[in-house]
Amino acid sequence: MPKEEQVVWKPDSSNIYERFIEQYDEAISGEKELTAGDQDTRYALKLQQERLREKGVKMRYRITPRGFMADGKSLPKKWMDQHYVSEMAYYTSLWEREIETREGKTYRQKSKMTIYETKTDVIGGVNVEEEIYVCPGCGAPSKIKDLLNGCQYCGSKFQMSELYPTITSHYLVRDFSFTKDEMKKHLMKFMIGTGIGTFIFGIIIRAVKGMLLPLTVGGIISLLLISAFSGVVLGYFLSSYALIGSLVKQAGRTVPMMGAIGAGKRFEFFMKKYSPEFSYEYLTGKTVAMLKMILFAKDAQELPFYLGKPLGDRFQDLVDILFRGAMNFKGMKEQNGYLHVTVDVFLENAYVTDGKVRANKDEKLRVTLVKNLNMPIQYHFSIKKLECPTCHGSFDATKNKTCPYCGGTYRIEDADWAIEDIQVL
Numbered sequence: 001m002p003k004e005e006q007v008v009w010k011p012d013s014s015n016i017y018e019r020f021i022e023q024y025d026e027a028i029s030g031e032k033e034l035t036a037g038d039q040d041t042r043y044a045l046k047l048q049q050e051r052l053r054e055k056g057v058k059m060r061y062r063i064t065p066r067g068f069m070a071d072g073k074s075l076p077k078k079w080m081d082q083h084y085v086s087e088m089a090y091y092t093s094l095w096e097r098e099i100e101t102r103e104g105k106t107y108r109q110k111s112k113m114t115i116y117e118t119k120t121d122v123i124g125g126v127n128v129e130e131e132i133y134v135c136p137g138c139g140a141p142s143k144i145k146d147l148l149n150g151c152q153y154c155g156s157k158f159q160m161s162e163l164y165p166t167i168t169s170h171y172l173v174r175d176f177s178f179t180k181d182e183m184k185k186h187l188m189k190f191m192i193g194t195g196i197g198t199f200i201f202g203i204i205i206r207a208v209k210g211m212l213l214p215l216t217v218g219g220i221i222s223l224l225l226i227s228a229f230s231g232v233v234l235g236y237f238l239s240s241y242a243l244i245g246s247l248v249k250q251a252g253r254t255v256p257m258m259g260a261i262g263a264g265k266r267f268e269f270f271m272k273k274y275s276p277e278f279s280y281e282y283l284t285g286k287t288v289a290m291l292k293m294i295l296f297a298k299d300a301q302e303l304p305f306y307l308g309k310p311l312g313d314r315f316q317d318l319v320d321i322l323f324r325g326a327m328n329f330k331g332m333k334e335q336n337g338y339l340h341v342t343v344d345v346f347l348e349n350a351y352v353t354d355g356k357v358r359a360n361k362d363e364k365l366r367v368t369l370v371k372n373l374n375m376p377i378q379y380h381f382s383i384k385k386l387e388c389p390t391c392h393g394s395f396d397a398t399k400n401k402t403c404p405y406c407g408g409t410y411r412i413e414d415a416d417w418a419i420e421d422i423q424v425l
């Protein structure tokens, strides 16, 4: 019998993608800071943690890279603005989630997932000392040169390597691939199970027929041989059927997302007309991050980038969101210099209602995004360091509805994407 395969993974701490995965497990339960993630990522996590606390739910993650891309693979695409360059990598992993309700009931799940991460870094040779960064110590927006010399608010000093690169978006998508070892394990499980099942069945049949006693060596050997034969042959067929069954089930869940195939290409084709630097990867990561904040916020309308109607209590029991990897492009409209884009986003959500956990709930949201077309793209935009259009002071837009320096008003959609409507389909 093969030894139970122990998944061991050692993160390379000089690699920001791996540092992020390592920190993420403990960050989600609030035990550790997610220093590898940017301020918006941490803010989304904070809103989720507040939701969990409010519902008395404890949630833990464990992500262990495994399979074909356990060492990570970079996507060949990069996208950049004046100062920053972003790229993506993914790791095939084993994902474990534990949800513990207020009543102390624990709900465990295990699945293969691919974790996608976007890394943003300063373009080599570009001086960003005058750029604004959110102080990792106290959260106040400051010039990078000030943070290098010591933050004027909290005094913490940073090195450039502590500020960049940083993970600016991430999401987990189910992975249906099997490695050779996993395939073998799956097969072995069925063969051994069927073999043992046949043996027990044989004993019972003999007992019922009154033929069990006396036990003869010949009788036992023949029963063992039959069991072994049945284990190998029948077990093989059963394991194949189980595999096909689970694939059919997954395919069924995937059918509604079929329209999203090639959406990225269609998207880019239309969007490049408006902005040649458009990145589908950026918009996807951004949309998922905004949705997380909106759906976990106590009052979504308090968020500067949510311009839609109140969501009521539709999402009040939501405790976790997984993006299913598909976003379908539904259309766009240009009006008075603003671009309105409608997409369908596929999510797999977990709810805790009256102590009952409902995980794996597939949901489709129709989301309309809006952005000012005349403003340059900022791929390192952050709601935590909004620049005032009037006095150019920087402030945290999650805490200030107007500029704290000059009192000026701002519209997030003049700086980056905002969400103006969400419909549950």
Ligand SMILES: [Zn+2]
Binding pocket: 135, 136, 137, 138, 139, 140, 151, 152, 153, 154, 155, 156
């Ligand atoms: Zn500070």
Ligand SMILES: [Zn+2]
Binding pocket: 388, 389, 390, 391, 392, 393, 403, 404, 405, 406, 407, 408
């Ligand atoms: Zn101002």
